Amino acid sequence: MNQASIDRVYKMSFAGVYPMYIQKVEKKGRTKEELDTIIFWLTGYDQKSLQRQIDIKANFETFFKEAPQMNPNSSKITGLICGYRVEEIEDPVMQKVRYLDKLVDELAKGKAMEKILRK
Structure with missing residues (x-):
């Protein structure tokens, strides 16, 4: 993934x-x-803090830097998204963006919530 992307x-x-x-x-x-x-x-956002990020039109960098607490189980999110293995993405913010993309894909594909939430 190049720096411009x-x-x-x-x-x-x-x-x-x-x-x-x-x-x-x-x-x-x-x-x-x-x-x-x-x-x-x-x-780790809740409804109020998520809405605040939306209201201030936070970019993805800010959204993830201000996230209250990334879930420790997020490292269990693996697989391909946009042609990249999420577990191999080196840029930390980019990896978090792709984690979110992967979770949204899994939800859209009908995966059970407990599997999506890595329980």
């Missing part, structure tokens, strides 16, 4: 991508509440 993702607005995540999961019969549950699990 990484920089572009860092600057992307989480608030801009969030509605696309909602649309993706709802199209597959899942809910915004389930999406929020996986975001809370991954980042």
Whole structure:
């Protein structure tokens, strides 16, 4: 992954991508509440702090830097996303973005919540 791609993702607005995540999961019969549950699990945000990130239009870099606590089980998220193995991505913020992408994909594909949340 080249630096220009990484920089572009860092600057992307989480608030801009969030509605696309909602649309993706709802199209597959899942809910915004389930999406929020996986975001809370991954980042430690709650409804109020997540809404604040959306309101301030935080970019992905800020969104993950300000995350209350990344879930220690996030390292169990593995597999391919956008042609990259998430467990091999070296840039820490980029890896977290791809973790979230992977979880959203799993939700949209109908995976059970307890499997998505690595229980």
